[in-house]
Amino acid sequence: MILSLLIVPALHVTLIGALSGLVGAFAYLDRRIFFAESVTHGTFPGAVLGVVVAASLGLGHSGMSAALYVGAFLGTIPLVALMRYLASIPGISSQGAAGIVLTAGFAAGYFLATWFKPLPLAVSSFLTGSVMTVSPADVWWAGAVLLLASVLVAVGHRQLLAHCFDPVEPGAAHGAARNERIILGLILAAVTVAIPAVGTILSIALIAAPAAALAPSARSARSFLIGCPLLGAALGLAGLGIAVPARLSAGGTIALLCAGAVLASRLPGWVRARGTARPRAAVAFH
Numbered sequence: 001m002i003l004s005l006l007i008v009p010a011l012h013v014t015l016i017g018a019l020s021g022l023v024g025a026f027a028y029l030d031r032r033i034f035f036a037e038s039v040t041h042g043t044f045p046g047a048v049l050g051v052v053v054a055a056s057l058g059l060g061h062s063g064m065s066a067a068l069y070v071g072a073f074l075g076t077i078p079l080v081a082l083m084r085y086l087a088s089i090p091g092i093s094s095q096g097a098a099g100i101v102l103t104a105g106f107a108a109g110y111f112l113a114t115w116f117k118p119l120p121l122a123v124s125s126f127l128t129g130s131v132m133t134v135s136p137a138d139v140w141w142a143g144a145v146l147l148l149a150s151v152l153v154a155v156g157h158r159q160l161l162a163h164c165f166d167p168v169e170p171g172a173a174h175g176a177a178r179n180e181r182i183i184l185g186l187i188l189a190a191v192t193v194a195i196p197a198v199g200t201i202l203s204i205a206l207i208a209a210p211a212a213a214l215a216p217s218a219r220s221a222r223s224f225l226i227g228c229p230l231l232g233a234a235l236g237l238a239g240l241g242i243a244v245p246a247r248l249s250a251g252g253t254i255a256l257l258c259a260g261a262v263l264a265s266r267l268p269g270w271v272r273a274r275g276t277a278r279p280r281a282a283v284a285f286h
Helices: 002-029 033-056 061-087 094-115 123-127 136-165 173-193 195-214 221-246 250-285
Strands: none
Touching (some): 002 033, 002 136, 002 250, 033 061, 061 173, 061 195, 136 221, 173 195
């Protein structure tokens, strides 16, 4: 009985873990992690509005689930446009623009959630997720986006990687803009379908951690692009496997495992650094 109840959550965290890892690889290489962090909070107001509209139309749970995804995705588009505009203003860095949008999006979500209270869905599920209550429809959404992302990466990974390492290649402005839109779109889609399981706050962990953990040891771009989704899926499943018997928050457990994976990936470098630093210190004192 317990195993049958875990099939849908396990499938969902596997799919969003793989998707987040794959998308996170490009977000990491393209220096879009802080952008992704802002987008995760920017999905909050759109998700609230999507559920409100679905409830007003009398749609059932599956309809509200679909409206949540559509609203969250569409809600990030004006915020991304605002972020790009702010970054173009002299004196405002891209990180500053992302910080402004992060705060504004999160505040707008709380305002809307309070304004339309009570919502047919708990606000806490928007923020930290509730993986044990995901539906088969959530699994289908995650699977569809993962399939789309896999096809885009399989077809255009060379161009996307080239854009990450050389985004201002002369004479390729049109291609650079297209590749940028693809990467931004994948980030938005990955954050959106992760909401039911890990929410708008914790989804950044699955996006950032696999790439950050594998970057120091990746031998090639191919191994990096394959390893990130595998590690993301493994972290999602491991977090669920620990959280359920321990009666912990699955989203929080997954986020902590992601942090642990990044720290573990840095340990060999720290050990080597300490080993090489000691002889130098001894020589200096002589």
